[in-house]
Amino acid sequence: MKISFYINGNAHSIEADGNTPLLWVIRDVLDLKGTKFGCGKAACGACTIHVDGEAVRSCSYSAKFAEGKNITTIEGLSAGDSLHPVQQAWIEEVVPQCGYCQPGFMMATAALLEKIPNPTDQDIDDNIVNICRCGTYYRMRKAIHRAAEIKNANI
Amino acid sequence: MSESKPKKKFSRRKFIIRSAVGVGVLLGTGYVTRPVWRRSLAEMANSAEAPYLGDTESPLLWFEVSAENQVVLYSPKVEMGQGTFTGLAQIAADELEVDINKIKVVHAPTASGNIDGMSTGGSTSISSLWQPLRELAATMREMLKNEAARIMETDAAALTVKEGVVSGNGQTLTYGEIAKQVKEWNIPDTPPLKDVKSYKFIGKPIPRVDLADKVAGASIFGMDAAMPDMLYGAVARPSSIGAKYVSADTSRAEKMPGVVKVVREKDFVGVVARSRMEAENAKNAIIVTWDTGKNWQSEDIEEMIRVGKGEPYVIQKAGRAKRILDNEEEVFTAEYKSPVGAHAQLEPNGAVAYVEGDKATVIISTQVVNITRNEVAERLGLEKENVNIIPAYLGGGFGRRLHTPNAMQAAVLSKAVGKPVKCFFNRQEEFQNDTFRPPTHHVLRAKLGAGGLIKAIEHNVSSGDVMYGSPMVPALAEPILGADVGAWRGGMIQYRKIPNYRAVSWRVKLPFATSWWRSLGLLANTFAIESFMDELAIKAGKDPVQFRLDQIQEDEAGYRLKEVIRAAAQKAGWRDGAHNGRAMGFAASTDANTPCAHVVEVSVEDGEIRVHKVTCAIDPGFAVNPDQVRAQCEGCIIMGLSAAMFEKMTVKDGQLTPTIYGPYKMALMKHAPKEIDVVILENADAPGAVGEPPLGPIGAAIANAVFRITGQRLREMPLQLA
Structure with a gap:
């Protein structure tokens, strides 16, 4: 079927089986490789994207539901040349190790900050539930608080 | 509180002599299988x-110096998060x-000739x-x-080099300008190295060189690799322990949409299709006949992994501990246990391969290029020489990518269709076909003597194999060493003022693959020994x-x-x-010459x-x-905490389970210490191991703290309160 949506601000129409997970459309059809495959069952969060501003695990989101939606991936997180506050904080805290899960965490964090501009540790524990095997959670928590600071200072 | 410091000098000569001694001992004597030789080899x-x-x-x-004055460093070591590219x-x-910003580190493809053996x-x-x-x-x-001297027609001794620019004789040339004009390089004798104190980058907390790309989502991992005109493959993998491929009914799969070819080999069956989903669906339509062996259960494995069963090897002995x-x-005795552990790295294994005639190219996340x-x-x-392996960034390694039969399978599929696959x-499949951290059982015995110090202590560890069965380990090692070095890593007694101590490794062959898991036996062995030390104290x-x-x-x-x-x-x-x-809770360990101690602060809520x-x-x-040393410590602490508190694979009706995150419980953000x-000490002249040693003490340190709050001595990982 034909599916039309906006991805990172650009209109796209693709031809795909509507039941294909959106993740594979993003990765293999649109060639945006920053969104990762981890488990295929929405259990790890490596594939987290934004659909109309909501954090969504794209491995378990059928492409047909993307019709008419605004989709953002890690490639579209920053606007123009300036880094998104989350990415800026991630750099300041030198968060990534292997880096594979990090786009998913950054997308989840960016969505969290839209809802809760100053998340407490409890908010972070409750909302950031992706999996990182390298164990960067400690730096990530610092980076999430730092991202909130940057974002609030920019307003 | 500081003592005089017996500082050891490290030199490359010593590395070479030591490894040469190892080989000499292995080859030069017929006595190597005697216990005393085994022990000295184990010590070595x-x-x-x-x-x-x-x-x-x-x-x-x-190195490659570009005309743009960039230096490309072809790394034979792969980057899996440990920060090696930066170091x-x-x-x-x-x-x-x-300047460090002028250096771009890339993985050396094997075709470059820069290959880590x-x-x-x-x-x-x-x-x-x-x-x-x-x-170099x-x-x-x-x-x-x-x-530069040749180009400038002057004497090299008259030139100075600073930040990639050579000057002297009133002229300057950048490295890039020099490299452009070189047809053939002459390699001189190795010059003397700079004084360590003069280094501008070494020893400093430089941000990771892969930081910007990883934060942008732009780094290419094995799973992100692509080739023009690429197809997608899938291989049918067994879900049961010990299952051997016998035959397959592929009639339905062949008719599935998008299927290009079903590929039957003597040892596996796979399919090539136009998209990943089509390949997966077609693979799932293949009816495979597997030769499955025994219907294994967790109790069977527990029965095998038991000190006293299997082959014992004395790996350490001083005084008369046994007597x-x-x-x-x-005599005080205590037993400890650890479970089967999964690697659970986020990027699944796989490869992109293209076989063209007598040549093959494979892009892959591998630790063994x-x-x-x-x-x-x-x-x-x-x-x-006609096979070019191009390593990509690894979405986690942890030992999982020391076995890469997936490269062969992708290449076989590519050859069958004549296109990249x-x-x-x-x-x-990742969970069921992992090369797991083996389960362990430990028996510790000790007797306290004068002044409340230990008079004699013994550690027995029973474990599945870690290094045997790997293509990395020569077959010769097994009969000579006996005990599996990986299984008993961290299993020796490190308190050598004790007059009588002994460590014994019991080797068990398990029916499923066990192998390297970050720090090997260190986590489980340290859990047992350091919990026991706490009990003795x-x-x-x-x-x-x-x-x-x-x-x-x-x-x-x-x-x-x-x-x-x-x-x-x-500090704590x-x-x-x-x-x-x-x-x-307190615990300490020494791994690969790197000592590490943890103090944890715990509550029960x-x-x-x-x-x-x-x-x-x-x-x-x-x-x-120093910043990446810190990062490795943080990572080891959290990964070790995850394994010590949550992780466990079980065997049920011949299958290893669970097979998905969540049911395979791991530490999340909420479990990580805030x-x-x-604290980094630097009591030697050269860098040593960092990526694994901090995993050692974490399990024991947590268990020791839990005892102080609850009075419960938890002797089994994952730690669970009664």
């Missing part, structure tokens, strides 16, 4: 620095005399390349300077930190161990016992163990990048 394996098994003399294999860039920049593993990348890479970079700098513990009264190449070459009957595991009525310090020998290793123990205790403000619902803070002291000898304080 426990303490020897790993040599680097690749080119160390050809700067042109390592190597620092090491090269200082001796090359260029062994693996990226064992926490050896920085330590083994510390000397060779500085020499210094030689490259001299080569550029010599060429004392067998015959004397008041050379072995991957040789296996592909052998399977396809190609010259290995990308073939990856799904998550269920309490029995002796002593402070557990002082109890350890009192029983460490006076030599270089002992000095460094005592220093990290003191540093951790001091160590105090014994529970206070306001919280308690500290709503019946759950909460780890609030970890103070870690580590002595890696010398820290090339404070991690790392």
Whole structure:
């Protein structure tokens, strides 16, 4: 079927089986490789994207539901040349190790900050539930608080 | 509180002599299978620095200077998160005399000729390349300077080099300008290295060189790799332990949409299709007949992994520990256990392969570039020089990518269709076909003597194999060493002032693959020994930190161990016992010559163990990048905490389970300590191991703290309160 949506601000129409997970459309059809495959069952969060501003695990989101939606991936997180506050904080805290899960965490964090501009540790524990095997959670928590600071200072 | 410091000098010569001694002992005597030889080999394996098994003399294999004045460093070590690319860039920049931002580190494809003969593993990348890479970079700098002299028609001695620019005789040339004008390089003798104190990048907390790309989501991992006109493959994998491929009914799969070809081999069946989903769906339509063996259950495995069963090998012996513990009264005994652990790295295994005639190209996340190449070459009957393995960033390694049969499978599928094929595991296959951390059972015995110190102690560990069965380990090692070095890593007694001590490794062959899992046996062995030390300290009525310090020998290793123990205790403000619902727990270990100690601060809330803070002291000898040493400590602490508190694979009706995150419980953000304080000591002249040693003490430290709050002594991982 034909599916039309906006991805990172650009209109796209693709031809795909509507039941294909959106993740594979993003990765293999649109060639945006920053969104990762981890488990295929929405259990790890490596594939987290934004659909109309909501954090969504794209491995378990059928492409047909993307019709008419605004989709953002890690490639579209920053606007123009300036880094998104989350990415800026991630750099300041030198968060990534292997880096594979990090786009998913950054997308989840960016969505969290839209809802809760100053998340407490409890908010972070409750909302950031992706999996990182390298164990960067400690730096990530610092980076999430730092991202909130940057974002609030920019307003 | 500091003692005089017996400092050991490290030199490359020593690495070579040590490894040569190892080989000489292995080949030169018929007595090697005698227990005493085995023990000395075990001691050597426990303490020897790993040599680097690749080119160390050809700067042109390592460096490429572009006309734009960039230096490309072709790394034979892969980047899996451990920060090796950054450390190597620092090491090269200082001796090359260029700004670190001018260096771009990339994985060396095997076609470049810069091939690591062994693996990226064992926490050896920085330590083994510390000397060779500085020499290579210094030689490259001299080569550029010599060429500049030729171009400028002056004497090289009259030239100075600063930040990638050679000047003298009123002229200046950048490295890029020089390289443009060189037709043939001459390699001079290795120049003297700079004074360590003069280094601008080495020893500094430089941000990771892959940071910007990883934060942008732009780094290409194995699973992101692509080739033009690429198809997608899927291979049917067994879900049962020991299952062997017999035959397959592919009639339905062949008619599935998008299928290009079903590929039948003697040992597997796979399918190639136009998209990943089509390949997966077609694979699922194949009806495979497997020869499944016994219907294994967890109880069967527990019955096998038991001290007293399997083959015992004495790996450490001093005094008369066995005689004392067998015959004397008041011997204290305790047993500990650890479960089967999964790697659970986020990027599944797979590869992109293209076989064209007598040549093959494979892009893959691998820790064994050379072995991957040789296996592909052998399977396809190609010259290995015609197989180019291009490593991509690894979405986690942890030992999982020391086995890469997936490269062969992708290559076979590609050959069958004459196009590039990308073939990856799904998550269920990843869990069921993992090469697991083996389960362990430990029996510790000790007797306290005069002054409440240990008179005799013995550690018995029963474990599945770690290193045997790997293409990395020569078949010769098994009959000679007997015990599996990986299984007993961390299993020796490190308190060598104790007059009588002994360690025994019981080897068990399990029906499923067990192998390297970050730090190998260190986590489980340290959990057992350091929990037991805590129990003994309490029995002796002593402070557990002082109890350890009192029983460490006076030599270089002992000095460094005592220093990290003191540093951790001091930084954490160590105090014994529970206070306001919280308690500290202490543990220490030495791994690959790197001592490490943890103090954890724990509470129990709503019946759950909460780890609030970890103070870690580590002595890696010398820290090339203190921030990345910290990052490795933090990562080891959290990964170790996850394994110690949550993770467990079980065997049910012949299958390893669970097969998905969630049911395979792992530490999440909410479980990670909110404070991690790392103290780095540098009591040697050269960098040592960092990527695994901090995993050692974490399980025991948590269990020791839990005892102080609850009175429950948890002797089995994952730690669960009654």
